[in-house]
Structures are given as structure tokens and as C-alpha cells.
Amino acid sequence: MTLTPAELTSAVSGGIGTSPQRPDGNLKVRGEFAYASDLWHEDMIWGATLRSPHPYARIVSIDLTEALKVPGVYAVLTHSDVPGRNLYGLEHKDQPVLAVDVVRYQGEPVALVGADHPETALRAMKKIAVVYDVLDPVVDMETAVDSVPLHPGGNLVRHVPIRRGSQDVQADVVVTGRYEVGMQDQAFLGPESGLAVPASDGSVDLYIATQWLHVDRTQVASALGLPEEKVRLTLSGVGGAFGGREDLSMQVHACLLALHTGKPVKMVYNREESFYGHVHRHPAVLYYEHGADHTGKLVYVRARIYLDGGAYASSTPAVVANAATLGVGPYEVDNVTVDCYGVYTNNPPCGAMRGFGAVQAGFAYESQMDKLAEALGMSPVDVRIRNAMTEGSVMPTGQVVDSAAPVAQLLKLVQDKPLPAGTSSDIRELPGGVSNTTHGEGVVRGVGYAVGIKNICFSEGYDDYSTARVRVSMVNGSLAAAVHTAACEVGQGLVTIMQQIVRTELGIERVTVLPMDTTIGNGGSTSASRQTYVTGGAVKAACAAVRARLNGRVDIGSEVIDETVEWRHRATEALDPVTGQGNAHVQYGFAAHRAVVDVDVELGLVRVVALDCAQDVGRALNPQAVVGQIQGGSAQGLGLAVMEEIQTSGGKVRNPSFTDYLIPTVLDMPPMSIDVLELADPHAPYGIRGVGEPPTISSTPAIVAAIRAATGLALTRVPVRPEHLTGT
Amino acid sequence: MRVNVTVNGEQRQADDVWEGESLLFVLRERLGLPGSKNACEQGECGSCTVYLDDVPVCACLVAAGQAQDRSVRTVEGLASGDQLDPVQEAFVEAGAVQCGFCTPGLVVAAHDLLNRVPSPSDPEIREALAGNLCRCTGYEKILDAVRLAASRR
Secondary structure: OEOOOOOEEOOOOOOOOOOOOOOOHHHHHHOOOOEHHHOEOOOOEEEEEEEOOOOOEEEEEEEOHHHHOOOOEEEEEOHHHOOOOOEEOOOOOOEEOOOOOEEOOOOOEEEEEEEOOHHHHHHHHHOOEEEEEEOOOOOOOOOHHHOOOOOOOOOEEEEEEEEEOOOOOOOOEEEEEEEEEOEOOOOOOOOOEEEEEEOOOOOEEEEEOOOOHHHHHHHHHHHHOOOHHHEEEEEOEOOOOOOOOOOOOOHHHHHHHHHHHOOOEEEEOOHHHHHHHOOEEOOEEEEEEEEEOOOOOEEEEEEEEEEEOOOOOOOHHHHHHHHHHOOOOOEOOOEEEEEEEEEOOOOOOEEOOOOOOHHHHHHHHHHHHHHHHHHHOOOHHHHHHHHEOOOOOEOOOOOEOOOOOOHHHHHHHHHHOOOOOOOOOOHHHOOOHHHOOOOOOOEEEEEEEEEEEEEEOOOOOOOOEEEEEEEEEEEOOEEEEEEEEOOOOOOOOHHHHHHHHHHHHHOOOOEEEOOOEOOOOOOOOOOOOOHHHHHHHHHHHHHHHHHHHHOOOOOOOOOOEEEEEEEEOOOOOOOOOOOOOOOOOOEEEEEEEEEEEEEEOOOOEEEEEEEEEEEEOOOOOOHHHHHHHHHHHHHHHHHHHHOOOEOEEOOEEOOOOOOOOOOOOOOOOOOOOEEEEOOOOOOOHHHOOOOOOHHHHHHHHHHHHHHHHHHOOOOOEEOOOHHHHHOO | OOEEEEEOOEEEEEOOOOOOOEHHHHHHHHOOOOOOOOOOOOOOOOOOEEEEOOEEEEHHHOEHHHHOOOEEEOHHHOOEOOEOOHHHHHHHHHOOOOOOOOHHHHHHHHHHHHHHOOOOOHHHHHHHOOOOOOOOOOOHHHHHHHHHHHHHO
């Protein structure tokens, strides 16, 4: 029976500021780390999900008769089998566990099958007869609010206005633009998976790959009609997340099947189903107007931003707030007018993905800064430094940035890095690579810069906290510690960081990380670059409580010291609903990129030659992991710049596979030189600043700026496609 | 059907295999070897890379029946007891492992590369690993790991 990763104790020690090996590293390289899709239980059956083929339709009837006759089928369930509330959602409870009388996106779950083999389940699903009355889908985010309402309250999920300074000031130099960002997918490699094991008292255990155990539990219990204590979640191995596991996927479905059949139920999506099974990054349309004086100083920024939330709200309200509050970028601007709208359509639901609203705005405002530089005859770096935010600057929300904001320094760092050698004569290093599409003819080089800003931790007054338990006892004559949280390790290395903190705080080398589960209090979400900050803060605080009881002792005999602490970062405020003013964010993170590209202008092929980054991380608790986050985030930004998009047509996904949805391979990624600044934030544990998201924001616009520099094209949409470059 | 296959040096047998099952499914669900991963099941990501008679293949694209009477070596068969293979060791040390879902396939692909080319150049490493997707690292530390492993052989 394989249920969950074991306790992790490392052979390699090291406190904060060092880079000890991951405690799960050996298991992972040996193929012995138990991911959610590896789970196995005696007597388990397989669950499968029948999904809507239509973006928008009424369900006229569902006939299960023939499906139930398939040998090996244990259950076929619909919405009428959901014992609790059939609606769930992170911010609005608007999404059905199983569709009732309408489907609002292609891929919406309609029915479930439990069977003895995945193939049996697939065959039974084909025998479920659903009659649909197909409706015209709403697919245009700019006109969605005036279209047929898809939900009772209409199609506006949230509008965030920002009003700061003068609303009608004039400027010497004005540049305007309309920008588009395509729908990016998290494309984590470990598909949505889990195992639900029913208990005889009507409760259920769910072993699951997720980003947030407690919010999953609340939603699962509500749908099952069970008290929360009857739904126990344990984190299984998670194969990446990047925001895509914040919402429920198969959690309720597996539990429903398990409770209905009395058998353990395993569900594993394949890649195609994964594309339908989680939310994506919001596609966006952004209108910007920047006004500056002749010296390049910004006078005003005005923006109107549309974010397509798709069929259900997910975290759209928070994404809208981010795009609005971070909408002018890391620049000082006295006069700001922003209106940001998140809307419902019949496109795939969109929610959290690394960068969360700041990515979409970042592409637009950085494109505008380049346009402004050109209009002023300034260099792109100079116009940015001219307006760069510093500590003490005021955000468009009125919030004072009260820790380091080294925007100019980051830009100078990437500017001063050596440039790569000229265009190579080795075809492996040219656009098209070994496809042998060019030997250098038609290839032009460009260099581009960008800088970005991201809020760290949860915002707008959310009670954002984590819970940590640290237990100390004697093992073989020495003190040993165990650390227990519900904060999800999704690959980023939280397990390593927690061990490092305990070693530093308690001076104990042997630190075991206990499995993450709901027997302890909420750890909060693994998102918003917040776990090292918040759960790290909780572990540090729990160590302080333990340390007080240890009182310097190195031998505590048979005593067990066991302390649990709930830890919060400083409070934030709601945004004023009319002016968008308020101290809404906890902390800001900054990164800058310089990209160098070669473009084959005849074929429209791009090769990114170098992608260097400088980022302030406050303090690098684990330098190797910090650089890994920056490189990985930069790679996802490269993907959005030149290849990644879920393409939809009439609400239908055209490319739900890794054959047609491309993510960067090792051939697409250039060498990345990373500069890490450590300017401590006095408000944060150890001075740290969240690391994961900022590099994803500046990577994309830097690459597009480099392609513009190479080609002279306007390029107002990402991803940049070959036809945008060739005009064909 | 019944499938007889040598896996990591052991003769194994799987019964009641449906003819449409892949080698990957049989390894993961019938033989208790879930180390080879199921990231795409369509031959695009390389996370299920195994040796089939010493040639690296995507186990998801091999029908279980095609492995009959042949020899398979999976990521679970690379270490010698507690002693990691140098490629595995280098991946952990270099920070090439984050979520780790791509790691088994990359470890097998890198192991195969170093068997063929003991001191590969960077373009050779990139070409050899081009069929293995990683979403976490941006590949820089994976390149570091392969260089490190090569330097130790």
C-alpha cells in the first residue's frame, strides 16, 4: 500500500544561508518518492470524469442505464448524488461539483464513473447518454459584461478602480497601446491525482497533490455534507503546481465515488484531461496611455485592463486587484487612473498562475516604457531608471513602499553583465537549431530589458497565517527535532527551508519533516511566493517557544517538548472600492531581466541567446534554491513570450496536449546568469522577500523587447508567433 | 494476456494485462514500479524514459506486449543498493531536482548519454535531453548536474 511520502530526515545538515541537499532528493532521483499518481491501495478502483464537449449548453437529459451495465463498473454518479452543497469556489461559490442543468465551459464535469480498470471507466463513460441543447457561447472578454448573463449576478466578476492624483493632467509626450496576453497553462508535469479511502464511520481520507490542504478540506466537506473532521487530507507527492492546484480538481469527485462504493478510489488525469481539469492564467486585453515630460519623467499612467476569468470565478477577484494595484509597474507616478475588470465568459476558467495578474500588466507597462523611451529618444534602461521606484516611494494605492525597492540597481546589474558573443555559426545555436533552417542568413540580434513588481503574501485584509509544530526529544542520546505543518511542498523546497530554520534556531542537526496533513492547523496556500515568509515565520516562532522550554539544556531525558504556533504577517487593508486606495499589500518583490535574442526574420523563428536576471530576495535562506526559483520562473516567462498559449476557438480548446501546447525544452533555454541581492526587509522573518514570482513577470517583456529591437516590429501580443514576425 | 519481462535484472510476470496497456502502466500499476512517470502519456515529455534492451524509450509509447521476453531497466534499477548512480548523486547535489516529476526520465536519459558520450559538450547535452520536459528548473541546474556527473566518471 503506497499512500504518502514518508517522513523526511536528511543526511546533509545546514542552517539558513547554506544550500543543504533536499531531504526528498534521494527518493526523487531513485524514483521512490510517492507522487499522488503513484498511490496504490488494496482493492482500489479507478475514477473517471465525463466532461462537457460544449462551451455552453443546457443539459436536457442524462441517461446512465447503459453505462451501469458495463461489467466492472461500480458506480456512475451525477449531481443528484452530491450529498452536500453542489457549489464550490475559492472566492465565490459558483462552480458545480457536477453540472446540473447547464454547462458553462468545455470540459466541465458532468458525471463520474468508478470502475475496476481505467479502460472500463472510459468505455462506461462513452455509454452515458447526455442530451445537450447547445447555446451560443460568450467568448469576448471586452463585451462579456453586456452579453447574456452566465451567472445570476451578470458577467462582471470584479472591477477594481485606482484613482490617484489628477485625473486630467496633460503631458509633453504621450504614448498609447493596446496589448494582448494569451492564455498560459501552468503545465505542471505531475497530473491531477489522488486517492480517496473511505472509512467505516462514513468519513474519508484523501491523499492528494494540492497547494492548500485546509481550503481543499473546507470545500470537500461542504460538498460531501460532512463535518470537516470527517474529511482528512494528507499531502502526497506534488509534481509542480504554479497556481494550477489552488482550485479543486478531482478532490470531491474521488471522495464521492469512494463513499458511494465503499472502496478506495484513485483518480489520475491524463495530459489532455489536465488541460481541462485546472484553471489557467487569465488572458488579457490591456489599453495603456503613458504621459511623460521631456526629461522622461512620468506624469501620468492611464490603463483599462480586461481579464478573462472564463466560466467560473476561481481567484479572479484577487487577480484583478493585482493587475490594478501593480498596473503601473515599479515606477513612481503621481497621477494614475486604472480600471481593471475580471469577467465571466464561456472560455476555460482562469485563476492562479505564478505572477497572478502582475504578469499581464507587466507585459503591457513594460512595452509602454519601451515605446516611451523611443518617443523620447532615451535608452530603455534610462527611461526606467528615471522613473524607478525606491524605498519610500508611494504606490498608486497610496501605500508607501517601506522596505528596499532597488529597481534602478537591478536594471544596472543586468545592463552591466557581459553580452554573449555574436551570432553563432554553429547551427545548434541558431534559430531553428538542428532543423537546419538557417546558417545565419536572415538572422538579426536584439537586446531588451524589463523590470517587474509583485506583491508577496495574501493581500487586501486577508487573515494570512500559518501553523507550525516543532517537537523535540532525545534520539540516541542527542536532541532531535520534528517539524509538522500543513504547508504544501510542491517542489519549491519548503521541506529543506524548514529543516534549515530549525537547525539554525535550535542548533539541532537532526530534523525530521513530518508528512503535511490536516491534523494540524492551516498552513495557508503555497502561492503568492509566501511559504518561506509565512510558514517559515511560523516554524521560526515555534522554535522560539521550544527554545524557551529547552532553556539551554542539551539532554532532556524522556521529556518531549512539543510547541505549536500560529504566525501571521502584519495586517493589510481592503482597497477603497471607489479610489482603490489602501495599504493592501504586505511586501513587494522586484526582478529585472536582460534578454538577448536571435531572430530569423524570414521564418519567424526566435532563439533566446541569453536571459540574465537580477533580483532582490531580502535574504537567501537557501541560495541554490533561490537561483533555481529565479531560473525556473524566467523559463516560464520565456514560454509566455514565444510559445505558450492555450488556443481557443468559440470557447473550445484547440491544443490540449504537449504536442500542441509547447513549453520550453532544454534547447529553448539559454544560459541564465543570476545576480541575487540580499537587502533585508525589516518586517519579514530573517529579512526575506518572496522569490518565486517576480522573475516570471520581467522575463516575458524583456524577451519581447529584444525581439522588437531585432526586428523593428511593434509586437503587442504574447506569445509572439512566427506569423507576427514574418507578416504572413 | 500474460506478460513476461525482465525488469531491473529480475524476471517478472504480469497477468490479466489488457492488450491496450502500455509498458508504463504495467510497470507502474502491476509491477509496483511507479518511478517512471506519467506526465503526458503521449511521448512528448520523456518522464517515463526507461531502457528497453539498453535503448532509452518512452515507456508510455511501448505496448506492454512489445516488452515480452525483453529486458527493461527503470530508474529504480540505476542505484546499487544505497549507493546512488553518479548521475543520481549529481542531480541532488546540483539542485537539479525541484518537484522531481521529470527527474526519473532525465536521470535515465542523462545516464544513457554519459554511457555513449563520456564527456559531452553543452550542445550535446542539450540535444540528448531535448525530449525531456522540466517545468521547474529552467534546465540550468540539470545541465550543471550532467556536467558534474561527467566530471566524476
